[in-house]
Amino acid sequence: MIEDPLQHTVIHMDESDWEKPPRRGTALLVITIIVLSSLAIAVTLNPRMLSLRRGVRVAVIDSGITPDSEIAPRIVAERSFIQKGNGYQVSDNSTWDSSPGGSLHGTYVAKIIVTESPDVLIVNAKVVTSDNEASVTAIATAIRWAVLEERCDVINLSLGGTPTHDDPVGEAVRWAFRRGAVVVAAAGNGGDCGLGGSSIETPAILPEAIAVGAVDAMGVPYGFTARGPLRNGTAKPDIAAYGFYSGSEGVFFGTSFAAPRVTAAAVQLISLCEENGWEWTPGMVKAALMSSVNHLSAPAYAVGEGLLNADAAKEYVSRAPRRDGLPLVAWVTPSKGPWDFEQWFVNVTSKVELTLFTSSNDTWQVSLSGNAAHWTGAPSVLKVNQTATFQLRVRVIDSGSVDNLRLYVRLSAPGYHYVYSRFDFSADVAVAKVAFEIAHTPWFADSMYGQFREFYRLITGAGIAVEEIRDPEELTLERLGEFDAVILLDPCARAAHLVNGSYVRVSFRSYSQAAIDALVTYWSSGGSIFVVGLDNRSIELSDLNDLLIHFNVTLRYDHVPSVSIVLNGIPSTQLVTDLISHPITESVTGFDFYGCSMSTWGNVTVLAQVQVMARNENGRIVLENRTVLACAESRSGGRLIVSGTNFFLDNWGIQGEYKSATNDRLAKQAVLWLVHLLG
Structure with a gap:
């Protein structure tokens, strides 16, 4: 599936805030990102509560709040950031709920917080x-105002958008965390029942933010809740x-x-610390909440560490060792691995990203144990x-399959209880090895964890190992020689960047x-x-064609299908059915x-074509056959496939x-042919 960030440059509330979404989800409340530079802000404060400081x-940070008898006494400051200078068409000095979509989104969010933490301000x-509509300038400015001027301890962001490579809101979240504020963010509602793979939105993607997924009363994740990793x-x-x-x-x-x-649970933890004269940090709060959950049967990439349990978190903090009044709490994610869709192979390197959350600034020792420890590389010391x-980096070296492997990753620091991650896996013998080359696409969905997860499962299910190449510097002949085939996914895709206050498409990275x-x-x-x-x-066709022309292929500046409904x-x-036998x-x-x-020439074989309407040299509209899938072979046995689409390879295509x-059949047979296991 196409994943052009500029087709998704929105900050939005939950698409399912107003009713249960259909299977794919519907954006029922969309807030377009408008990015203009200005800090002009209108202010309205509640004079009744100015003296309340405890x-x-x-x-x-939301659509405003329409106060009722429950909320009104809790509001201590109000400000509207909806100003022309922040990128809005019209200024709005009111702080009452703007009722986007006809519903009081911000008010409902505030009611939950007030109900579950009655002493909150x-x-x-x-x-x-x-x-x-909400501008990222306004959101980022609101975060800084909340921390600097209003001394907020916690920030609730029940909004999000597609990650881009310029993220003012993300930068503001990092800044707030460094200033000592807890930031809680909705994970997003683009989960599509997990079909899309990675769908966590910004700013929830940041380690400094607590990303919150949504489950029902039985602890089952909603189909809309965004998934990781x-x-x-x-x-x-x-x-x-x-x-x-x-x-x-x-x-x-909605999330x-x-x-x-x-957010309410974070308030309870902070209140507990302040009532007892203890210090606290946002890292401590996040670690305590994650370490005290009720475990759920759903995978961690759907529900995180588990279901929130505020009482258990308070008990955990109360019993934690303390240094200078600061409870020392830590947690590491993932706590278990590998992911249930991953398959590891002998003589192939598997990479695992772990994140440690702690109360303080310390040096941590990393130690490995288990029968897979000697095949694992990790730093021995970690500054946190x-x-x-x-x-x-796990690489099992053996001539045959190795079953029942276990790896413990233990992290310890003075004064803390140790934490660990555990990995239980087997390593199979691969019949071939391919690379997903994603070093030349900026799209966050482009990986074996994202929109190509089902393609990854299809390949590994056939006994073919997959590694990812994420760094352009890895594209050397020596590195390429480790693989039987290299798959270039969305090469030369365009990135969304901020230029003079507006998002524009720019070439991400050429070869x-x-x-x-x-x-x-x-x-x-x-x-x-x-x-x-x-x-x-x-994608930047001119840049990609600089590579393809060496193989007697260039992509054309047309669109197939010429008309599409979104x-x-x-x-x-378009369903392509004109296939050549191969x-x-x-x-x-x-x-x-x-x-x-x-366009193809020379020794290139056409595999599939479509009829399109085109103008001939006389200016008349005619039907013309055009190639959409082709292959070639070099004299030394090298094989090449070129496709003008990724749709039959993405999760939706593979799943029908x-x-x-028959997308899955074509995808599988293409890879088998590339690695000489077919034809």
Whole structure:
């Protein structure tokens, strides 16, 4: 599936806030990101509460709050950031709920916090208009105002958006964490029952934020709740809570309503510390909440460490050792591994990202044990200032399969109880080894954890090992020589960057001449390459064609299909049925296509084509056959496949969610052919 960030440059509330979503989810409340530089702010304060300074202060950065008898006494400060200078069309000085979508989103969030932490003080920061718009400038400025001027201890962000490589809100969250504020963020509602793979939104993707997923009253994750892990395998969400609000207005669902429950629990922990004269830090609060959950049967990439248990967290903090009045609490994620969809192989390196959360700035010792320890690389010492991420590299060396392997990763520091992660796995013998080359795509969904998770499972299920190449510097002939095939996923995809206050598409990363030379030599020497492209709306065709021209292929500046209907953010595909007989296409009745066609010459074999309307040299509209899938072989046995689409390879395509029932067959046979296990 295309995953162009500029098609998703929105900060939004929960798409299911107003009713239960359909299977794919519907964006029922969308707040467009408007990025303009200005700090002009209108201020309205509640004069009745200015003298009230005690209590834990929580910033609700949302659509405003319409106070009732329960909320009004708790509000100590209010400010509207909806100003023209912050990128809005019209200024709004009111701090009452703007009722986006006709419902009181911010008010419901505040009610949950007040109900579950009755001593809380609310700081109302309004950033969302009645037209569902919020600028990232306003959100980032509201965060800084809440911390600097209003001394907020906790910030609740029941909103989020697609991650980009310029993230003012993310930077503000990191800053707030460093200043000592707990930041709680909704994980997002793009989970699509897990079909999309990585779908955690920003700012919930940040280690400094507590990412909250949503479960029902039975502890089952809602289909809409965003899933992890992140693109590099980092564990998210962090924790789960009940994802609904029930009031006289009705029942509403979404991670928006799970986040304030965690916010309320954070308030309870902070209150406990202050009542006892103890210190606290945002790292301590996050570690305590994650270490005290009720465990759920769903995988951690759906519900984090488990279901929020505020009472257990308070008990844990009360019993924790203390240093200078600070409870010493730590937690590491993932606490178990590998992920249930991962398959590890002998003589192949598997990388694991672990994140440690602690109360303080300390040096931690990392020790390994178990019968897989001698095959694992990890740092022995880790400097941690409340949060740090480090990598394990597991490579089982053996000539045959090795079963019942176990690895313990133990982390310890003076004064703390130790924490550990445990990995139970087997390592199989691979019949071949391929690389997912994602070093030239910026899209957060492009990985074996994201929209190509089902493709990864399809390949590994056939006994083929998969590693990811994430660094362009890895594209050397020596590194490529480790693989039977290299799959270039969405190469030269465009990134979304902030330029003069607006998001624009820019080329993310082109292939260097050294990388092109390495790929061409690799293929000429017998290696295989699969180029998975898209059309010029999403990738920089000129840059990609600088590589493809060496293989007698170039992608064209057209769109197939020429007309597409977008439903729930997913464009309709064209079912390609004009297939040429080949081992790759055997028993494939058709495959889904959304992308561009290609020009080929020389020894390139056409595998599939479509008819498009085009103008001939006389200016007349004619039907023309155009190639959409092709292959070639080098004299040394190197094999090449080029596709103008990624749709038949993404999770939806492999699972038959578009039009074709044979996408998976085509994908599998393509890889088997590349590694010389077919044809």
